[in-house]
Amino acid sequence: MTIDVAHQGGAVPAPSLRRRPNLLRRIVRHWNDYAYIAPAIVVMLLVIGYPIYYTVELSFFKTPPNLAMSQKVFVGFDNYRAILTSQSFRDVTYNTLIWTVVSTFFAYVLGLGAALALNREFLGRGVLRAVLLVPYVISAVAASYVWKWLYHSDFGVIGALSVQFGFTDEPINFLDNIYTALPSLIVVNIWKEFSFAMIMLLAGLQTVPDQLLRAAQVDGANTWQRFWHVTMPHLKGVSMVTILLLVVTNLNSFIIPWIMTGGGPAGATDIWITQIYQMAFGRIRFGMASAYSVILFIVMMALGYFYVKALTRGDEAKSE
Amino acid sequence: MAEVVLNEVVKTYGDIYAVNHVSLTVADGEFVALVGPSGCGKTTTLSLIAGLNEISGGEIHIGGRLVNDLDPKDRDIAMVFQNYALYPNKTVFKNLAFPLQMRKLAKAEIERKVLSAAKVLDITHLLERKPRELSGGQQQRVALGRALVRDPRVFLMDEPLSNLDAKLRVQMRTELKRFHQDLEATVVYVTHDQLEAVTMADKMAVMHGGFLQQYDSPKNVFDNPVNMFVASFVGSPAMSLVPLEAVSHGSDVALRSPEGWELPLSPQNARKALGATSNQVVLGARHSTVKLHSAQTPGAVPGVVYTVEPTGDITFVQVFLGTSVVIVSLDPSVTVHPDQKVWIEFDQDKIHLFDGATELALAAV
Amino acid sequence: MSTPIRNTAAMTATTTSPAPTRRRSKKPIGGWRWAGRGILAFLLLFTALPMVWMVITSLKTQLAALQYPPQWWPNEVTFENYVQLLSPNNAVGHEFLQYFWNSFYVSILSTILGVVIAVPAAYAFSRFRFPGRQALFFSVLLRNMFPAVVFLMPLFLMMKWLGLVNTHGSLILTYLTFGLPLSIWLLKGFYDNIPIQLEQAARIDGATRFQAFFHIVMPLSSPGIIATAIYAFIMAWNEYVYALTFLNSKDKLTLPVGLQRFFSEYATNWPGLMAASFIMSVPVVVLFLVLQKYFVRALTEGAVKS
Ligand SMILES: Nc1ncnc2c1ncn2[C@@H]1O[C@H](COP(=O)(O)OP(=O)(O)OP(=O)(O)O)[C@@H](O)[C@H]1O
Ligand SMILES: [Mg+2]
Numbered sequence: 001m002t003i004d005v006a007h008q009g010g011a012v013p014a015p016s017l018r019r020r021p022n023l024l025r026r027i028v029r030h031w032n033d034y035a036y037i038a039p040a041i042v043v044m045l046l047v048i049g050y051p052i053y054y055t056v057e058l059s060f061f062k063t064p065p066n067l068a069m070s071q072k073v074f075v076g077f078d079n080y081r082a083i084l085t086s087q088s089f090r091d092v093t094y095n096t097l098i099w100t101v102v103s104t105f106f107a108y109v110l111g112l113g114a115a116l117a118l119n120r121e122f123l124g125r126g127v128l129r130a131v132l133l134v135p136y137v138i139s140a141v142a143a144s145y146v147w148k149w150l151y152h153s154d155f156g157v158i159g160a161l162s163v164q165f166g167f168t169d170e171p172i173n174f175l176d177n178i179y180t181a182l183p184s185l186i187v188v189n190i191w192k193e194f195s196f197a198m199i200m201l202l203a204g205l206q207t208v209p210d211q212l213l214r215a216a217q218v219d220g221a222n223t224w225q226r227f228w229h230v231t232m233p234h235l236k237g238v239s240m241v242t243i244l245l246l247v248v249t250n251l252n253s254f255i256i257p258w259i260m261t262g263g264g265p266a267g268a269t270d271i272w273i274t275q276i277y278q279m280a281f282g283r284i285r286f287g288m289a290s291a292y293s294v295i296l297f298i299v300m301m302a303l304g305y306f307y308v309k310a311l312t313r314g315d316e317a318k319s320e
Numbered sequence: 321m322a323e324v325v326l327n328e329v330v331k332t333y334g335d336i337y338a339v340n341h342v343s344l345t346v347a348d349g350e351f352v353a354l355v356g357p358s359g360c361g362k363t364t365t366l367s368l369i370a371g372l373n374e375i376s377g378g379e380i381h382i383g384g385r386l387v388n389d390l391d392p393k394d395r396d397i398a399m400v401f402q403n404y405a406l407y408p409n410k411t412v413f414k415n416l417a418f419p420l421q422m423r424k425l426a427k428a429e430i431e432r433k434v435l436s437a438a439k440v441l442d443i444t445h446l447l448e449r450k451p452r453e454l455s456g457g458q459q460q461r462v463a464l465g466r467a468l469v470r471d472p473r474v475f476l477m478d479e480p481l482s483n484l485d486a487k488l489r490v491q492m493r494t495e496l497k498r499f500h501q502d503l504e505a506t507v508v509y510v511t512h513d514q515l516e517a518v519t520m521a522d523k524m525a526v527m528h529g530g531f532l533q534q535y536d537s538p539k540n541v542f543d544n545p546v547n548m549f550v551a552s553f554v555g556s557p558a559m560s561l562v563p564l565e566a567v568s569h570g571s572d573v574a575l576r577s578p579e580g581w582e583l584p585l586s587p588q589n590a591r592k593a594l595g596a597t598s599n600q601v602v603l604g605a606r607h608s609t610v611k612l613h614s615a616q617t618p619g620a621v622p623g624v625v626y627t628v629e630p631t632g633d634i635t636f637v638q639v640f641l642g643t644s645v646v647i648v649s650l651d652p653s654v655t656v657h658p659d660q661k662v663w664i665e666f667d668q669d670k671i672h673l674f675d676g677a678t679e680l681a682l683a684a685v
Numbered sequence: 686m687s688t689p690i691r692n693t694a695a696m697t698a699t700t701t702s703p704a705p706t707r708r709r710s711k712k713p714i715g716g717w718r719w720a721g722r723g724i725l726a727f728l729l730l731f732t733a734l735p736m737v738w739m740v741i742t743s744l745k746t747q748l749a750a751l752q753y754p755p756q757w758w759p760n761e762v763t764f765e766n767y768v769q770l771l772s773p774n775n776a777v778g779h780e781f782l783q784y785f786w787n788s789f790y791v792s793i794l795s796t797i798l799g800v801v802i803a804v805p806a807a808y809a810f811s812r813f814r815f816p817g818r819q820a821l822f823f824s825v826l827l828r829n830m831f832p833a834v835v836f837l838m839p840l841f842l843m844m845k846w847l848g849l850v851n852t853h854g855s856l857i858l859t860y861l862t863f864g865l866p867l868s869i870w871l872l873k874g875f876y877d878n879i880p881i882q883l884e885q886a887a888r889i890d891g892a893t894r895f896q897a898f899f900h901i902v903m904p905l906s907s908p909g910i911i912a913t914a915i916y917a918f919i920m921a922w923n924e925y926v927y928a929l930t931f932l933n934s935k936d937k938l939t940l941p942v943g944l945q946r947f948f949s950e951y952a953t954n955w956p957g958l959m960a961a962s963f964i965m966s967v968p969v970v971v972l973f974l975v976l977q978k979y980f981v982r983a984l985t986e987g988a989v990k991s
Binding site: 047048051055067116130141145150160194196224276281293 | 717720721722724725728729731732733735736738739742750751752753754755801802803805806808809810813815833834835836837838839840842843845858859861862865869919922923925926930940941942944945948955958959962963965966969970973974977980981984985
Binding site: 367370371372391392393397398399401402403405407408409418419422423466470 | 885886888890891892896901904905
């Protein structure tokens with residue numbers, strides 16, 4: 001056996017064997033890896049990429065009611081102008097803001113309360129948690145009909161109870177009154193989604209180090225101070241993501257207002273999405289509705305930016 | 321069993337050369353230890369032999385066959401990973417059976433082989449357990465068993481003992497050595513514990529910064545390190561290195577220290593020193609070849625004791641020669657104390673001389 | 686049940702699972718604890734009473750339901766509404782069971798397809814480094830952000846063009862993208878936690894890349910697969926907007942749209958509607974209760990990092 005001795009010391013510069021492959025070469029070299037994600041990419045392109053492109057395109061056209069797209073007429077920014085200057089846009093935006101902000105606020109606060117109360121071992125904790133999550137799991141359509149029945153103007157149990165307890169003289173017409181309709185729907189929405197906030201925050205609470213709480217206790221912090229100075233800072237990240245997701249979900253809600261009031265009475269519960277749907281599939285004005293969608297879309301993109309940021313905080317440090 | 325040949329093997333990650341033109345031949349049935357400091361490319365080299373990483377350049381032959389583009393499964397090798405990599409959701413039995421199943425052996429055959437491997441490794445009573453229910457030593461045996469069951473041509477082991485406690489490590493070391501002798505297997509064994517390498521291996525490959533520094537029997541690596549890195553890496557405690565300046569007085573050559581003392585060289589060593597590319601010469605000496613004197617002695621150079629470390633049967637003394645440290649081993653009965661002024665005598669037949677500029681060992685011309 | 690938010694990947698032994706439960710403050714701190722109980726009691730009533738009323742109503746006759754003041758408990762409990770909905774022999778039952786089957790079929794297929802597509806994608810995102818990997822990953826995630834309605838019109842036109850309008854194919858294709866971003870995200874987390882050495886060991890043991898994945902990696906990620914599957918199934922089961930738009934013939938409708946149809950046809954049959962709502966909720970609630978920890982994981986993964 002020969003003795004191979006390489007007389008290179010550490011100081012010998014590395015001979016340049018090959019250059020850093022350029023992008024194309026790297027892609028070609030990794031084509032095998034792309035095969036794994038190809039199905040996902042194809043589906044996403046088909047169902048997301050193309051629609052986004054097409055929506056933007058349509059938003060500059062006036063579309064015929066028979067949806068023969070070869071007959072669409074280019075109108076530039078007319079659709080946008082028409083929407084942004086209309087009175088109804090302002091009303092609907094106002095409703096959308098109320099709907100989103102109030103729903104999100106209460107869902108978060110109730111969720112936080114529930115999470116804190118549940119973050120302790122007691123008999124029936126698991127069952128209680130499961131029960132609270134049921135509204136989140138069931139179909140929004142079913143939930144809407146159930147609440148529609150609860151709110152029923154003549155035979156609704158809520159109206160009956162309010163008379164029974166003497167709050168009102170006769171059953172309230174919750175859904176047909178322009179002042180009570182939106183708040184009534186917001187209650188349903190909160191009912192449906194507060195447990196989502198709860199479950200997220202409950203998971204977030206698991207990350208609060210017990211030692212820190214105990215240390216704070218030793219330092220003489222009372223319950224509130226411990227919550228505010230120890231627990232809350234640890235929930236910051238989860239809260240961000242939760243609130244963002246709630247906001248997005250609420251901006252996107254459709255089923256509850258659509259089933260329960262159809263946007264009525266007199267547009268009192270009309271929000272962006274119901275408006276878009278109505279415009280597209282009620283009045284068959286796809287161009288206009290597309291422009292509306294793009295506006296919504298831009299709002300979403302801004303939120304999406306924060307969402308990804310909140311989701312990947314600390315991830316950069318980890319990856320590569 | 322088979323021979324493994326690496327020819328100018330290169331692996332790059334972007335601009336980093338993890339393995340840099342490494343050539344070596346592992347003869348059939350040889351036990352080769354791959355040693356070097358952390359990050360020097362040991363694991364990468366092993367993965368290249370195994371086919372787990374795509375090779376960037378060069379050739380790898382196993383049993384005379386070029387395997388560069390062969391899948392790991394077709395190379396007929398077995399590997400023991402540093403963290404064992406036992407399949408956590410499979411029982412020990414199924415862990416051992418997996419390589420055989422993948423080779424589509426009959427059920428009875430699988431059972432027979434697994435049981436016999438388990439018997440050899442003394443893990444028969446663990447067969448129904450999951451890996452997480454095993455101790456470190458037991459997991460190690462299972463990992464070894466998984467490599468053994470299918471008589472591979474080459475065994476690759478990546479620091480298989482590094483997770484064990486000191487006592488178990490010594491015990492497993494002996495067992496591994498015996499396995500190698502029984503099976504006459506070709507083994508490439510990665511470790512950064514050079515004691516493991518010295519005790520088990522037929523040959524030692526010392527790596528540093530992706531380069532293969534020296535590939536030879538442990539004894540030769542120990543006695544004739546090719547450069548200062550190998551000299552300082554192999555042996556415990558490490559070889560002492562003292563940078564000096566070569567000066568000639570007529571036909572005599574001496575090494576002069578910045579402090580002014582001079583060490584005359586024997587004619588043999590003088591010839592070596594003259595072969596250096598400059599007058600920068602580094603003197604290397606192992607602790608056992610250095611003598612300590614408490615009074616001035618001809619041929620000895622002055623130093624000051626820094627620390628005294630009794631280890632039981634030997635006492636190590638660190639002596640400052642100017643700014644360099646020389647380690648000397650003494651019989652425990654000799655007493656020295658820190659800050660004591662001492663004289664050091666080098667054995668001219670056993671010192672090593674290195675070129676201060678290239679760091680390579682200086683050979684007699 | 687008592688410690689539900691656990692790291693279900695604990696079996697890979699590489700994830701760090703936080704202490705599942707904690708018992709704080711031995712001495713009772715009256716005020717706060719009572720406030721907590723108060724909140725829970727309120728939320729329990731808020732959550733449960735509407736559902737209780739749904740069940741009570743479904744046990745009434747139509748006449749009994751339309752009374753003022755309401756009968757708090759039906760004078761005469763009847764299962765007539767359920768019998769009618771579930772017997773294939775009468776027209777209503779026949780229709781309802783058809784919707785049920787349609788929902789089931791669409792949800793199952795889109796769930797399975799979603800998993801089949803998500804698994805390799807998540808694996809690739811976790812294991813490989815290829816150009817554009819990060820960008821692709823985030824574009825997949827962004828799907829979460831966009832309202833269904835934004836996609837509705839172009840998809841409707843596309844389905845029309847593909848000839849898929851009024852077929853279940855259009856729904857399956859759309860639904861499988863709902864779960865996809867979340868599934869990919871969730872599964873990527875699992876694969877990140879599975880040491881690559883396991884696969885390498887398998888490949889040395891004679892497995893192909895695919896076999897290593899199939900025999901070793903996939904079983905270890907099954908909690909993640911279950912979690913994503915439940916999530917996708919529930920999403921598909923409850924989806925309404927696309928079903929409303931893409932389907933029009935009666936025998937194709939899924940439950941949410943069917944329910945609406947049912948309501949417009951029998952406008953005053955509230956007990957029947959409540960019974961239908963109840964039946965419709967049973968599969969998802971049962972699925973949720975049985976596989977609760979996986980579902981919770983699907984929801985919270987990614988947002989919560991320790
Ligand atoms: N996937 C990779 N991407 C980029 N660089 C890598 C990768 N794997 C290894 N390296 C680099 O290659 C070099 C050699 O790594 P290798 O794992 O072979 O070292 P090692 O000798 O096994 O060290 P240790 O004793 O710590 O296990 C290191 O500098 C390392 O940072
Ligand atoms: Mg290594």
